[in-house]
Amino acid sequence: MDYIFIDIMAKKKKTRFSSKSKQITTHKILEEIIRVDHAGEYGATRIYDGQIAVFGKNTKIGKTIKHMADQEQEHIDKFNELILEHRIRPTALLPLWNVAGFALGASTALLGEKAAMACTVAVEKVIGEHYQEQLDLLKDDHKDLKKTISKFRDDELEHHDIGIDHDAESAPGYRIMSKVIEFGCKTAIAISKKV
Numbered sequence: 001m002d003y004i005f006i007d008i009m010a011k012k013k014k015t016r017f018s019s020k021s022k023q024i025t026t027h028k029i030l031e032e033i034i035r036v037d038h039a040g041e042y043g044a045t046r047i048y049d050g051q052i053a054v055f056g057k058n059t060k061i062g063k064t065i066k067h068m069a070d071q072e073q074e075h076i077d078k079f080n081e082l083i084l085e086h087r088i089r090p091t092a093l094l095p096l097w098n099v100a101g102f103a104l105g106a107s108t109a110l111l112g113e114k115a116a117m118a119c120t121v122a123v124e125k126v127i128g129e130h131y132q133e134q135l136d137l138l139k140d141d142h143k144d145l146k147k148t149i150s151k152f153r154d155d156e157l158e159h160h161d162i163g164i165d166h167d168a169e170s171a172p173g174y175r176i177m178s179k180v181i182e183f184g185c186k187t188a189i190a191i192s193k194k195v
């Protein structure tokens, strides 16, 4: 009897201690976060490359896209650093995202400015939500990474709003196109975490 009582008290103490102790992000989660974000930012630079290839960077729409592309470049530069710093293997699918990203950007741009912006809205919506989920997953042992992701999330949401302000929603076939692109992005995210 005494033994059981002591055992319960010991467990209670342990629970109390662990709830107060610092929470740690597992390496698996950190690895998946950095790998998928690196892949996503790379894909984003390629989407905007494809759109700029069609519109040219000196047109009015080209300059707006260039502003977003420059921010994507900052994002990928940062994840290039993080992938080295944490010694994380990049996704094996970078060559695929290279081609698929460019093709998505160029093909939507060929459909017109509103379609290009509809692509931006769909992609940035998924990425913005994805970054928010990561902020909820990361513990306080990665405060700097949380700060980075939170800044990038705000940039992505700004890109989303730029798309809306440029009449993305009145692009022909907007609803179906958004659904297809959102589904594609979510699938790419799920694969790039692991592969």
Ligand SMILES: [Fe+2]
Pocket (backbone or CB within 6 Å): 041, 044, 071, 072, 075, 152, 156
């Ligand atoms: Fe980005």
Ligand SMILES: [Fe+2]
Pocket (backbone or CB within 6 Å): 044, 068, 072, 124, 155, 156, 159
């Ligand atoms: Fe973006």
